[in-house]
Amino acid sequence: MTLAQQASTQQAGTQQSGTHHADLQGAVVAPTDSAATWWRQAAVYQIYPRSFADANGDGIGDLQGIISRVPYLTELGIDAVWLSPFYPSALADGGYDVADYRDVDPRIGTLEEFDAMVAALHGEGIKVVVDIVPNHSSNDHVWFQEALAAAPGSPARERYIFRDGKGPDGSEPPTDWQSIFGGPAWTRVADGQWYLHLFAPEQPDFNWANPEVRDDFLETLRFWSDRGVDGFRIDVAHALTKDLTDPLPSRAELDSIPRGGGEHPIWDRDDVHEIYAEWRKVFDSYDPPRTAVAEAWVERHRRPRYASAEGLGQAFEFDLLTQAFDAAAFKEVVVDSLALAAESGSSSTWVLSNHDVVRHATRYGLPPLPTGVGSTEQDMKQGAGWVLAGAPEDQLDRSRGERRARAASLFELALPGSAYLYQGEELGLHEVGDIPDEARQDPTFFRNPGVDKGRDGCRVPLPWTRSGSSYGFGDGDAHLPQPDWFADYSVEAESGVPGSTLEMYRTALRLRRELQTEERLEWVATGREDVLAFRRPGGWLTVTNFGAAPFPLPAGEVLVASGPVADGALPGESTAWVRQ
Ligand code: NOJ
Numbered sequence: 001m002t003l004a005q006q007a008s009t010q011q012a013g014t015q016q017s018g019t020h021h022a023d024l025q026g027a028v029v030a031p032t033d034s035a036a037t038w039w040r041q042a043a044v045y046q047i048y049p050r051s052f053a054d055a056n057g058d059g060i061g062d063l064q065g066i067i068s069r070v071p072y073l074t075e076l077g078i079d080a081v082w083l084s085p086f087y088p089s090a091l092a093d094g095g096y097d098v099a100d101y102r103d104v105d106p107r108i109g110t111l112e113e114f115d116a117m118v119a120a121l122h123g124e125g126i127k128v129v130v131d132i133v134p135n136h137s138s139n140d141h142v143w144f145q146e147a148l149a150a151a152p153g154s155p156a157r158e159r160y161i162f163r164d165g166k167g168p169d170g171s172e173p174p175t176d177w178q179s180i181f182g183g184p185a186w187t188r189v190a191d192g193q194w195y196l197h198l199f200a201p202e203q204p205d206f207n208w209a210n211p212e213v214r215d216d217f218l219e220t221l222r223f224w225s226d227r228g229v230d231g232f233r234i235d236v237a238h239a240l241t242k243d244l245t246d247p248l249p250s251r252a253e254l255d256s257i258p259r260g261g262g263e264h265p266i267w268d269r270d271d272v273h274e275i276y277a278e279w280r281k282v283f284d285s286y287d288p289p290r291t292a293v294a295e296a297w298v299e300r301h302r303r304p305r306y307a308s309a310e311g312l313g314q315a316f317e318f319d320l321l322t323q324a325f326d327a328a329a330f331k332e333v334v335v336d337s338l339a340l341a342a343e344s345g346s347s348s349t350w351v352l353s354n355h356d357v358v359r360h361a362t363r364y365g366l367p368p369l370p371t372g373v374g375s376t377e378q379d380m381k382q383g384a385g386w387v388l389a390g391a392p393e394d395q396l397d398r399s400r401g402e403r404r405a406r407a408a409s410l411f412e413l414a415l416p417g418s419a420y421l422y423q424g425e426e427l428g429l430h431e432v433g434d435i436p437d438e439a440r441q442d443p444t445f446f447r448n449p450g451v452d453k454g455r456d457g458c459r460v461p462l463p464w465t466r467s468g469s470s471y472g473f474g475d476g477d478a479h480l481p482q483p484d485w486f487a488d489y490s491v492e493a494e495s496g497v498p499g500s501t502l503e504m505y506r507t508a509l510r511l512r513r514e515l516q517t518e519e520r521l522e523w524v525a526t527g528r529e530d531v532l533a534f535r536r537p538g539g540w541l542t543v544t545n546f547g548a549a550p551f552p553l554p555a556g557e558v559l560v561a562s563g564p565v566a567d568g569a570l571p572g573e574s575t576a577w578v579r580q
């Protein structure tokens with residue numbers, strides 16, 4: 001008896017689940033272990049280096065800390081790590097303000113330690129992806145310092161975006177544009193000119209019309225590729241090229257220009273792909289070719305170009321992350337994302353948490369987001385901002401959030417494509433909501449007083465042990481304060497404990513390697529609108545119960561489940577993998 005037949009017999013009278021956009025989706029591609037296509041279905045674990053493990057006890061995570069935790073990463077069963085920036089930085093934006101693209105922050109380590117880390121990870125078959133931040137540098141970058149010291153109109157200023165101000169004495173900014181982090185997007189320098197920064201003032205935007213800038217990034221890509229890095233995550237990949245021909249539009253005019261047409265003055269311009277075509281040549285000059293994934297908050301139909309083989313090769317899909325825990329919403333995202341992947345020839349990318357958003361265990365424990373949360377950066381900020389600022393902790397149902405997060409993670413890990421995991425999600429960690437204001441570091445907090453608590457809550461250093469200084473993160477206090485409840489979420493507390501979130505991830509990641517074949521799935525009717533089921537080739541069936549009533553699982557071996565399966569019934573808000 002098929003699942004559909006069984007479910008409809010047992011759930012007689014219930015509605016058949018909503019429309020099925022497609023029964024069979026996806027592509028047959030080269031096996032995942034092929035040297036050039038390892039990334040297509042990889043489980044990529046994001047390390048936020050300052051908050052992962054601190055080997056020398058100064059409160060800041062470091063490369064030796066990562067090296068010391070390679071056994072943990074191996075046991076977890078991930079295929080690659082992606083390191084958020086570890087470059088020299090004044091940390092105006094957690095390292096996304098890079099002062100030198102070809103070095104390591106001395107607080108984090110040295111280039112020699114970087115090489116040792118790559119060797120240690122490669123020794124375990126784990127690939128290494130590093131973050132490239134090409135839209136802006138730090139204001140400490142030697143080029144920006146040169147630009148400040150140079151005269152208006154000089155070649156040094158041409159590497160960034162300087163303009164004269166408005167008004168009789170040029171004391172008004174060139175436009176009234178706002179930065180993403182809040183506040184004006186222009187800052188004035190001593191001689192009266194203004195420079196553009198889409199993010200913090202400490203992050204001046206590069207002028208990508210300048211060949212020197214282009215050449216310098218090609219060199220950076222080669223520098224890390226030569227050191228054995230396997231791939232790159234490209235920060236704000238959709239903003240590099242800009243049309244800043246005078247007269248510049250006002251903020252209102254800018255906002256009224258469609259973003260999806262390729263000709264917006266700033267966002268997602270068609271000509272940005274000329275850059276990635278050049279980068280692709282560099283990537284492909286290595287054996288195996290280096291990979292890249294775009295962080296591009298663009299309209300859905302624009303994503304395949306970033307993900308194409310002529311471009312970066314893969315692009316983050318944040319659509320799952322912006323949805324409520326809801327069967328129809330999840331299904332729609334999966335159907336659409338697989339269709340987009342088929343269009344680009346790339347694989348899908350699944351993300352539930354990263355260093356910019358509220359951890360999914362917490363998101364799912366809060367009342368639903370306002371409607372209209374979509375996939376643009378503005379939408380995301382609106383959603384995340386609401387969660388952070390508008391939903392008091394007393395509305396948080398922690399155990400429900402965790403239950404749903406485990407179900408969503410197991411759902412995600414069964415999908416065709418790559419899963420991007422964020423450090424700590426394998427522990428079921430919650431957002432830390434009550435960081436004292438004086439301990440906060442994120443510019444989005446400082447630039448939006450009283451509105452946005454910022455992103456520090458998902459960046460609190462990991463708990464490794466139940467007790468001890470900084471819960472095993474290091475020998476001193478962590479750079480962001482850790483709450484008492486971290487003890488129960490530590491690696492020590494969860495290791496070897498059947499049913500813990502950590503053990504669920506370990507089991508799922510191990511099975512995933514074993515079960516994954518072609519990048520496709522087949523939806524299976526369940527007879528319930530709040531239950532989704534899909535089958536991957538080889539009899540790997542995933543069932544997620546988004547509702548409350550238990551769901552009778554079909555015959556087969558339950559390989560792993562996010563909630564207790566009793567008498568063959570999958571409890572509410574749970575996922576099970578079944579081998580049939
Ligand atoms: C996206 C990064 O993920 C985020 O952390 C950073 O603040 C902005 N880009 C600016 O670099």
Ligand code: CA
Nearest residue numbers: 054056060062
């Ligand atoms: Ca340290």
